[in-house]
Amino acid sequence: ETGVTQSPTHLIKTRGQQVTLRCSSQSGHNTVSWYQQALGQGPQFIFQYYREEENGRGNFPPRFSGLQFPNYSSELNVNALELDDSALYLCASQNRDYYNEQFFGPGTRLTVL
């Protein structure tokens, strides 16, 4: 186990709704990255938070937003949910002051109906 936890494990929403996913990073880590993994595909980078600031973003629209808290835990918020948002959402933590290895949590499975 990596020490990275995510909640909830599963979630079902309807189109147009909003969702918040949570991630607790491994002790000693100051960076959290979020990834979207559609079924049968590799994870795709959404954005990264380093010391509470957004530190890079992939090709995702502004309705995907996030936060990082002083304890380095993080939230991913998705507004105006679309059917294509159905996926496994993964967070990964690291201490990027020292090394590049990212450690993944188990993910949150989001289904949009």
Place this chain on the structure above:
Amino acid sequence: GENVEQHPSTLSVQEGDSAVIKCTYSDSASNYFPWYKQELGKGPQLIIDIRSNVGEKKDQRIAVTLNKTAKHFSLHITETQPEDSAVYFCAASIEYSSASKIIFGSGTRLSIRP
């Protein structure tokens, strides 16, 4: 843009035989190449990584090779065991850049036949 291609998409090998997964990357600035194993219902688990200043790295039954000129890197698993069955992802990243995002390949589903 940045891209990592991975093949094969599925691979079935006899227990005890070797498995090889190959990847290519597009961004010549990439300098960190992790490999992840993902089991059903779990997040990706880092199994081995290599940096661009070395050409090969080994850890017990797992080895990775990197050819920077050709932008190719490979994962080799020897003496495969049933617990090696999983989906494997190669990935590329630019270490110490402003955002250390990881670009993943599309995955290889490895099945070990008893």
